[in-house]
Amino acid sequence: MIKKHQRLFNIMQVSLDALSLLVAYTGAIVFKLNITGFAGFGFVYYWGALWMVPLLLVVYHFMDVYSPMRSRMYRKEVLMIVRAHFMGIVTIYSVLFLNKDIQYSREVSLLFALSGLCLILVERYFVRKTLRYLRKKGYNQKHLLIVGAGPVGVEFAHKVNAHRDFGYNVIGFLDDDESKQQGKVVGKPVMGCCSLLPRLLENRSIDEVVVALPLNAYGKYGGIVDGCEKAGVRVRIIPDYNKYLPGSPVIEEFDGIPLLNIRKIPLDDPFNRFVKRTFDLAVSSLALLITSPVMIVIAAGIKLTSPGPVFFRQSRIGLNNRPFDMLKFRSMCVADDARAATTWTTPNDPRKTQFGSFLRKTSLDELPQFFNVFTGSMSVVGPRPERPFFVEQFREDVPKYMVKHQVKPGITGWAQVNGWRGDTSIEKRIECDIYYIENWDLLFDVKIMFLTVFRGLINKNAY
The missing domain is CATH 3.40.50.720 (NAD(P)-binding Rossmann-like Domain)
Structure with missing residues (x-):
């Protein structure tokens, strides 16, 4: 029975993690201090190995890195390890600071932190692959x-x-x-x-x-x-x-009484919100810096091809059902705002300019939304926001439609990279949005961003 060997498996996993960290620690010293013999390490570095590696393993334990992973996605395991490793490294730096150990190289500890995380993730990946191969063959059941x-x-x-x-x-x-x-x-x-x-x-x-x-x-x-x-x-x-139940429930507690929360939303956690906001600020700042020459050219093209403003502002519904002004490059002739707020764009819409058609087809008209991300009304990744007129329609006709407003809207999303963009099924879009909301993590955002580049920039449903 597997439970007879579970203790052995846990010991082996901890041993492999310890070995990976020791290799990273040794490599950091050799790389930084150019020491090729163990005798040249010095007592301070021997002592560092004796307390840093066990300390990291203890932090891993208390942050559930050694909890069962067999049915957990590798992406989730990676995030657990990254979070635990970060907390462990912060603890190590705190000890070094409080101890005022000026003999110990801070560069060595930084190299150890980075290389140790990389080796742990690679080691865990091969352990996972090996175990899953053996399980398919009927072992470790x-x-x-x-x-x-x-x-x-x-x-x-x-x-x-x-x-x-x-x-x-x-x-x-x-x-x-x-x-x-x-x-x-x-x-x-x-x-x-x-x-x-x-x-x-x-x-x-x-x-x-x-x-x-x-x-x-x-x-x-x-x-x-x-x-x-x-x-x-x-x-x-x-x-x-x-x-x-409409979502993925989770058990919570109120003064010893278990409560069933019918929908688990990772972004309800303050730490997760902080991570996502930091990521949004970094990505939006970089995107605005890189695309600024392109946006200047687009602005000039809009001004030269049609009269009117460069940007188009439209009210959309965002986090907690609150309206905000979403920015786009103007791709249509200046028209009545009331009509734009209640009318879908069609493939041969006469309101579009020739240059605007190109912008919409290539999604370049969305670039100004990085300003929305930078100011906090949107996120890089999230459910696409809709106009108030259509929100009022969909909330009655589409089950669970309003769930999407429990997180910030995004420039791109899980629905969009799966093809549910433009004149496509609203129900399928909401299914994807809810899946994203309930399964959010930082690597999921990164995955959607990469898929957007390869799938979502040019889309037959974008017009």
Whole structure:
């Protein structure tokens, strides 16, 4: 059983992390101080290895870097490691500062911080690839027993079978429905009724029990949980009411009372908001600096090809349903603002100028929105904002439409890089927006930015 070897796996993982950090530490000293023999390191650097590496490992532990990762996306693991490594390095620098250790090279500690993070990420990547390969071959498996052979249990079993690389194996089901007993569900046997659970836990190699019972079987949960804890087997519950929830729920606590938050939004966390805002400021500043010559040329082109202002300002709905003025390069002839606020652009819209058609097709008309990002009304990545007139329509006609306003709108988004731009399905756009809102992290933003460059700048639906 996997639980017999879990301690060994954890020790191996910590050992590999320690080895990676020691290699990075040694490399930083050799690179900076040009020392080729260990004898030339000096006591201060030997002592540094003895406390810096263990300190980082302790910080990793307390920031959940050694929690189970088999079903977690690598992107999420990377972010956990980066955050923990950053906190560990801050702690190391604090110790050096308080100790006033002037003998220790700050350049060495900086090289160690950067190279250590890189080596840890590379090492974790190869560990993950190796484990997933072995799991596909049938090794390093966690054996699951599903209590409940109804729709919830069946759906879960299908998902387990679809992700063999996660290393889970369903050995069977328990269900009180006599018509299902002694038969098979998703190719796995229904071993009997729920009351057989203690006997199975005693006689079979079971690592986890997954409870997938309907709401009307709520009274059985207590006995199942007690039986699993008595046997020392981990138990997890799939709530049957998840089909009624609009998002990805998370358990919170209010003075010891658990509360179910029906939608987990990572950007509700102040630290995450700080990270995203810092990223937005850095990207928008760089973008404005790099594209300023292009924007000057575009401004001149607009002035030379049609009368009117260079910029077009339009009211859009942003964070917390608040309106803001979004900037674009003007791509149409000057017209009645009321009409522009309530009318879609069409492929052969007579209001567009010839130069404006080129700007819209290449998305160059969006460049001034980096000013919106810089001032804080928009983000580089997020759901695209809509005009108030259409927001009022969509909030009634499109389920969950208003969820998109729980984060800042963006210049580009997950919906846009997946092709849902222009005259396309609003429902599909909202699905993508909600997925982004519930799964945000910094690497996801970076991924969307790269996809925007390769997929989203020139788009057949942009007119």
